[in-house]
Amino acid sequence: MFFPATANNFFTNLCFAGEKTGIDKRHFHLTEETLVAHPELYDHDAQSLDNRLAMTVDAVPKLAQCAAAKAIADWGRPASEITHLVFSTYSAWGAPSADLRLATLLGLRPTVSRTILSLHGCYGGGRALGLARELAENNRGARVLVACAEITLVCFGGPDGGNLVGHALFGDGAGAVIVGAGPFRDGEQSPIFEMVHATQTTVPKTEHALGMQVSGSGVDFHLAIQVPTLIGQNVERCLLHAFRGGDDDDNDDGGAHLPSPLSGNGKWNDLFWAVHPGGRPILDNIDKVLKLEPEKLAASRHVLREYGNMSGATIVFVLDELRRRRSLLPEWGAMLAFGPGVTIETMVLRCPR
Ligand SMILES: CC(C)(COP(=O)(O)OP(=O)(O)OC[C@H]1O[C@@H](n2cnc3c(N)ncnc32)[C@H](O)[C@@H]1OP(=O)(O)O)[C@@H](O)C(=O)NCCC(=O)NCCSC(=O)/C=C/c1ccc(O)cc1
Numbered sequence: 001m002f003f004p005a006t007a008n009n010f011f012t013n014l015c016f017a018g019e020k021t022g023i024d025k026r027h028f029h030l031t032e033e034t035l036v037a038h039p040e041l042y043d044h045d046a047q048s049l050d051n052r053l054a055m056t057v058d059a060v061p062k063l064a065q066c067a068a069a070k071a072i073a074d075w076g077r078p079a080s081e082i083t084h085l086v087f088s089t090y091s092a093w094g095a096p097s098a099d100l101r102l103a104t105l106l107g108l109r110p111t112v113s114r115t116i117l118s119l120h121g122c123y124g125g126g127r128a129l130g131l132a133r134e135l136a137e138n139n140r141g142a143r144v145l146v147a148c149a150e151i152t153l154v155c156f157g158g159p160d161g162g163n164l165v166g167h168a169l170f171g172d173g174a175g176a177v178i179v180g181a182g183p184f185r186d187g188e189q190s191p192i193f194e195m196v197h198a199t200q201t202t203v204p205k206t207e208h209a210l211g212m213q214v215s216g217s218g219v220d221f222h223l224a225i226q227v228p229t230l231i232g233q234n235v236e237r238c239l240l241h242a243f244r245g246g247d248d249d250d251n252d253d254g255g256a257h258l259p260s261p262l263s264g265n266g267k268w269n270d271l272f273w274a275v276h277p278g279g280r281p282i283l284d285n286i287d288k289v290l291k292l293e294p295e296k297l298a299a300s301r302h303v304l305r306e307y308g309n310m311s312g313a314t315i316v317f318v319l320d321e322l323r324r325r326r327s328l329l330p331e332w333g334a335m336l337a338f339g340p341g342v343t344i345e346t347m348v349l350r351c352p353r
Contacts, residue, residue, distance in 0.1 A: 022280030022301060026171030026308035029059055029151045042158035047216040052154050053093055060092035061101035063174040064149035067316075068106055071145070071176035076187045079106050082178070084135050084144040088117040088124035088312045090212065090219075091151045102147060117312075119340075121212065122278055123200075124148060124312030125175070126337030126345030130198035132179035142180065148313040149174035155212075155219040166221040169279055171308030175316025192323050193333075194350040199242045203234050206342040231278070231338055232285030239268070239290075239334060242346040269293050272333035274318045274349065277304035282338070299325065312339075326351055 030041075034055075040046035064087065072079050085108060087099040099116040115131065117124050125148045132144040151172045157163065184190070209224040241248070268290040277283055277300040287297060299321040307317060315337050322329060333349040 020280065021168050021308075022277070022283070022304045023169065023171075023308045024305045027173060029055075029063070029172050030153050030156055041153075041156055041218075044157055044160045044217055048218055049214070049216050052156075052218055056092045056151050056153055057094050057098070058101070059153075060089055060149050060151050061098045061105055063151065063172070064089075064098070064102050064147040064176065065105040067149070067174040067176040067313075068102065068145060068147050071178055072106070074189060075143075075178040076189050077143070077185060080109050081143055081185075082106075082108050082112060082145045083139065083142045084113045084115075084132070086115050086117065086128045086132050086135070086144060086146050088120060088128040088146075088148045089150060090119050090121055090124070090311060091149070091154045093118065098149075106145075108145075119212065120312060120343075121210070121339035122276055122309065122311045122314070123337040123339030123341075123343050123345045125315035126198075126276070126312075126335065126347065127200070128312070129177065129179065129195060129315070129335075130200070130345060130347065132177075133181075133195040133198060136179050136181040141183065144179040145176060146179060146316075147174065147176045148316055150311040150313050155221055157218060157220075163221050165223050169223075169309045170221075171310050173307055173310035173313045173317065175310075175313045175320065177316060177319070191352055192326065193319065194352055196348040196350050197242055197245055198345070198347040199238065199246050201234070201238045201241065201344045201346065203230060203342040203344065206230055207340075209342050210340040212340065227338075227342070228279060228281035228285050230342055231282050231344070232289050234342075234344060235286055235336060236289055238336070238344045238346045242334070242348050268334075269296065270330060270332070271296075272322060272329040272349070272351065273297055273300070274315065274322055274333060274335040275300045276315050276337040277301065277318070278309055278338050280304065286336070312337075 040048040085099055092098040097116045099114040103112055117128055120127050128146045132146045135144050136142045152170045209227055211222045213220045273296050283297050299318050302321055303317045329351045335347040335349055337345040
């Protein structure tokens with residue numbers, strides 16, 4: 001690659017054998033041919049935003065289409081029965097927006113109710129699922145397609161732009177899920193996970209910690225070194241809040257319909273875990289503060305190792321990995337996703353028997 005020696009040493013140190021990052025492999029839309037044709041993509045002083053967006057405007061919905069078509073096939077009903085679409089991406093901007101392009105590619109009905117979530121970053125997948133749950137519960141018979149797709153081409157750069165930690169972590173990918181709340185139809189796959197309760201918490205005074213700045217030369221990420229610690233310090237409070245059914249009272253007296261893994265010794269180890277693998281130290285800190293047994297975050301570590309951090313799409317990969325292991329899962333689980341804010345999306349999950 002074209003990184004000079006100092007940057008290269010730092011980068012090699014981070015990425016070597018995936019020991020620090022926990023990542024062995026990532027997938028990218030960007031090819032060497034594209035880089036040769038577009039040297040402005042690694043020249044931080046060049047105006048490249050227009051070219052980046054011209055490339056992602058079609059590529060992002062097409063990537064999402066691949067994931068969505070697979071989710072629809074697994075679901076077992078025709079795409080025309082989808083009533084709502086929630087699309088999360090930070091990497092395609094323009095109007096008509098990527099959700100409309102995706103709806104057209106999939107042949108969704110013209111009355112499909114579309115929402116696009118932009119710039120939520122890595123918690124976008126969690127927010128999209130939470131929103132889909134609310135839509136499904138409030139619209140009888142609704143079937144909501146959730147699609148998350150990210151292509152890092154908007155933020156790719158050379159070492160002079162900084163952001164080497166982001167370059168060591170982020171990858172491209174798309175995931176999709178169908179969300180519904182009965183009545184169930186013939187041929188429809190039975191539910192895999194029930195989203196029982198969802199909460200969103202913004203950690204006060206942490207706006208500086210995670211962010212994205214747009215300029216004529218593309219998008220720069222800012223990931224403060226404190227992020228893994230901040231998440232570790234706040235995650236248990238978010239979980240207690242969610243398992244109390246969103247009750248702000250600190251007494252563990254609410255959420256009659258929720259399980260109470262909050263009493264007893266093993267507590268968090270009685271759950272299965274779908275955690276956004278934002279980075280290896282984030283998972284390590286969560287393991288530590290919740291005193292989790294080593295295999296509890298196995299699905300998250302597996303996805304990080306095989307795909308890297310695909311921002312909002314990553315949580316769908318983790319849920320899919322858990323789906324494969326579902327016969328081994330306990331009944332109750334928790335989902336966590338993090339992003340700018342610092343925002344923590346928390347969801348109580350149930351794996352129906
Ligand atoms: C692999 C890392 C980079 C290093 O591993 P380590 O165990 O901390 O290793 P070291 O303690 O040996 O640190 C290695 C080097 O990396 C440096 N470093 C260590 N974190 C840093 C650092 N955030 N900066 C800049 N140098 C550092 C550290 O200072 C040190 O530098 P040096 O002493 O010169 O070798 C690890 O810290 C890591 O994965 N950090 C990133 C965690 C993180 O913030 N993840 C993002 C979570 S939120 C998210 O997923 C979404 C974000 C998002 C936001 C907006 C969107 O639109 C879309 C997405």
